[in-house]
Amino acid sequence: MTDDFTTDATQAAPAERRKRRPALHWLFAGFAVFAYVFDQLTKLWVTSTMIEGERIPVLPPLLHWYFIRNPGAAFSIGENVTWIFTIIMAAVSVAILFQVRKLGSVWWALSLGLLLGGALGNLTDRLFREPSFAMGHVVDFIQLPNFAIFNIADSAVVSGVVIICILTLRGVGMNGTRRASASMPAKNAKPAGGATGEPAGE
Numbered sequence: 663m664t665d666d667f668t669t670d671a672t673q674a675a676p677a678e679r680r681k682r683r684p685a686l687h688w689l690f691a692g693f694a695v696f697a698y699v700f701d702q703l704t705k706l707w708v709t710s711t712m713i714e715g716e717r718i719p720v721l722p723p724l725l726h727w728y729f730i731r732n733p734g735a736a737f738s739i740g741e742n743v744t745w746i747f748t749i750i751m752a753a754v755s756v757a758i759l760f761q762v763r764k765l766g767s768v769w770w771a772l773s774l775g776l777l778l779g780g781a782l783g784n785l786t787d788r789l790f791r792e793p794s795f796a797m798g799h800v801v802d803f804i805q806l807p808n809f810a811i812f813n814i815a816d817s818a819v820v821s822g823v824v825i826i827c828i829l830t831l832r833g834v835g836m837n838g839t840r841r842a843s844a845s846m847p848a849k850n851a852k853p854a855g856g857a858t859g860e861p862a863g864e
Contacts, residue, residue, distance in 0.1 A: 772822075
């Protein structure tokens with residue numbers, strides 16, 4: 663991936679952006695599939711090799727695997743309103759898919775792909791895990807000191823949101839162009855009096 667934030671934000675011709683859009687769609691899909699599959703495989707590994715409530719040191723005291731089932735949102739937020747988060751994740755996934763047609767940036771493709779893959783990973787748990795359809799509890803297992811227990815899907819969602827925040831702060835649009843700063847003078851602007859700065863003649 664050779665783009666950086668500066669290169670990705672440059673004004674590209676509409677025809678050039680349209681030409682690269684199919685590649686960005688594939689890139690978006692690749693990141694989404696990677697985040698989703700990685701999340702589901704790690705959850706399958708946890709549920710098949712660990713007992714709920716079991717805690718395994720990995721890099722103590724920094725990192726432990728701690729298997730819990732979370733009825734709330736990311737990082738155990740809102741445990742009593744599981745169904746609301748199921749609806750929210752479904753709505754977010756659909757909204758992302760509607761925005762993909764505007765892609766013109768590698769970094770936006772990365773962020774939206776991670777966001778979609780993470781949302782679908784936890785949505786799968788909500789829909790198909792116990793105790794019931796759309797009320798399923800999400801498998802969490804990554805524990806850091808003084809921090810909530812989370813999973814790969816949570817990490818993908820947070821990473822995607824952080825990248826989106828950085829792009830937004832830098833003024834990089836989803837189509838890859840950067841908003842011009844109103845405070846910046848025009849590139850070729852000249853003083854009112856001409857190139858020498860002398861007052862304009864009558």
